[in-house]
Amino acid sequence: MLACRKVLEDAAVGLIHGKSFSQRIADLGGGTWQGILTLTVLLFVVLIPPFAFGELQRAVGEGKLAQLLSAGVRCQNLNQELSNLAEKTRPMASMSAR
Numbered sequence: 001m002l003a004c005r006k007v008l009e010d011a012a013v014g015l016i017h018g019k020s021f022s023q024r025i026a027d028l029g030g031g032t033w034q035g036i037l038t039l040t041v042l043l044f045v046v047l048i049p050p051f052a053f054g055e056l057q058r059a060v061g062e063g064k065l066a067q068l069l070s071a072g073v074r075c076q077n078l079n080q081e082l083s084n085l086a087e088k089t090r091p092m093a094s095m096s097a098r
Contacts, residue, residue, distance in 0.1 A: 002047065003040040060085055 014024030
C-alpha cells in the first residue's frame with residue numbers, strides 16, 4: 001500500500017510539472033521493474049521496526065518494554081521478564097497449531 005502511495009505521489013508531482021504518468025514512473029526506481037520492486041521492499045523493511053515495537057509492547061505489557069530496553073535494567077530482571085513472556089506465549093502457540 002505504501003508503494004502504491006509512492007507511485008501516486010510521483011504521478012501527481014509529474015502532473016504538476018507537466019510530465020506524463022509514464023515519464024514519472026520511468027523515474028521511479030530507475031524505471032525498471034527490479035528498481036520498483038527494490039523500492040517496494042525497502043519501504044516494507046522501513047515499516048518493520050515500528051510494528052515490531054508495538055507488538056512487543058503489547059505482548060510484554062504497557063510500559064514494560066521501555067523499562068526492559070532501558071540501560072538501568074539488570075540482566076536478572078531481563079531474563080525473568082523474558083521467561084514470563086515465554087510462558088505466556090507457549091499456550092498461544094499450541095492453540096494456533098490446532
